[in-house]
Amino acid sequence: MSLDHILLGLLREPATGYDLKNAFSENVRHFWSAELSQIYPTLKRLEQRRMLRSRLEPSPKGPNRRVYTLTDEGRKELMRWLRGGPAVGTERFAYLAQLYFMDAVGDIDETRAFMTALRDHLSRWLAQLWAVEREVIAAYGDAPERYSGAGFHQFAALRMGIHSVGSKVAWCDETLAAIDRRLASMPHAATAAGTEPDDREESPS
Amino acid sequence: MSLDHILLGLLREPATGYDLKNAFSENVRHFWSAELSQIYPTLKRLEQRRMLRSRLEPSPKGPNRRVYTLTDEGRKELMRWLRGGPAVGTERFAYLAQLYFMDAVGDIDETRAFMTALRDHLSRWLAQLWAVEREVIAAYGDAPERYSGAGFHQFAALRMGIHSVGSKVAWCDETLAAIDRRLASMPHAATAAGTEPDDREESPS
DNA sequence: TAGGCCATGTAATGTGTTACATGATTAG
C-alpha cells in the first residue's frame, strides 16, 4: 500500500507520471523506487478512488501530459498514513540470507570475496549520501534545526541513510577482520574441499 | 526469486513446509519471513523444476507430512546463487518515506511522537538481537573466528543486524535532539496551524 | 471443552518487474 502514499506525498505539487518517475530518481531513490509501468496504473487507480484528479495539458514536446493533482480526499488519506505511526514492515536482506547460507560453499575465501564486493557497493552508496549531505549543508547551513519544515524532515531522512549504510560498512570491516583471523588461525579451512562439511559441531542458532 | 533460494538453503536438512515456516520464526526472521500460504506453492514449484524431491511420511499427530529434500539440481542452484555476488536489491523503508513527507502535518510535535515510537520499536528489536548474541557467546565463546563454518556465517549475519539496528537507534536519538533544539529555538512552529505551510523557502532536495 | 499445535493446502487480491508498443522533439 505504500506506493500509493508516496505518490500522494509527492503530488503535493501537481505532476505527471513521468515527473513522478523523475522525482524517484532524484531525492526519493534512497528509500523507495518505482517503474513507470507501475506508476501509471497506480495513478489511474488513485483517481478512480477520488484521491487524485487529472487533466490533459498540451506538452511542448511529446504527447499530451496528464497532470495529476491531489484532492481533499487524497490529502486526508496522506494525513491518515502520516499520523498512523511508523510503518515498520518486514525488511528483507537478500545478501544477508546469502551470507547466512554461505558456509555451504565450503570455502571461506569465497565469503571473503563476497564481503569485499558488498563493502565496495555499500561504500559507494555511502559516498553518494555524503555528497548529498555536503550539498545540502553548503546550501542551507549546518544547523538543520533551522531548515524549513520540509528541509528538516528531508535532512533527517538523509541522515538515517548515512547512519545505516555507514554502520553496514563498519560491519563489513569487522567481518573481514574476523575472516582474516580465521584464515590465520586455521589456514587449512580455506582450501578444504567444497562439498564436505569440515566440522560436525552444532552451529549457533 | 529469493524465497526460492532461502528455501533451498534451509533444505540442506530435509523438512516439511511446516518445519520451514518454523525455521523462519526461529533464526531467519531477522532478515526474511514468509507465510505458509507462500511456502507451500513455492515448494511445489521447486519440485516441478527438479530442485526438490518430496515423499509422504506418516505423522505422529496430524496429517501426513510431505518431507522435501534437495536434489543435485537444487544444490547446484543454491551454489549458483551463493556464488553470484551480493544480491543488493532496492531496499524500501516505508517509515523513512513517512518522515520525509511528515512536514505536511505541520506540527513538529507529531514528528517527535513518530520518532519516539520508532525508537521504541527499534530498541526492542536491538534488545532481542543482543539477547541472541549473548546466548551464542555463552554457548560457543566470544571468538567467532573459531566457530564452525555455519556458526561463523550465522554469527556474521547476526552482527549486521546489531550494527544496523543500533545505528538506527542512534539516528533516532540524533533526530530527537535536533527536534528539541528546533522546538527550543522556534517554539511557535510547534503549535502552528496544520494546513498552512509556515515557510516559503525552497527545501533541500 | 476450549484453545493451541500439527499439518495440509486453495482463492482472491495486492504489489512489483520486465518486456512490449508508440511516436514527437531536440541536441550533438
Add this chain to the structure above:
DNA sequence: CTAATCATGTAACACATTACATGGCCTA
C-alpha cells in the same frame, strides 16, 4: 542521422499477503 529525452500506456509474469477451509491430537 542518431541518440536521448519527453510522454503515454498495456501485457505477462513473478512475488507476497490475507482470508478461507479442513481436521486430528494434546493439554489445561
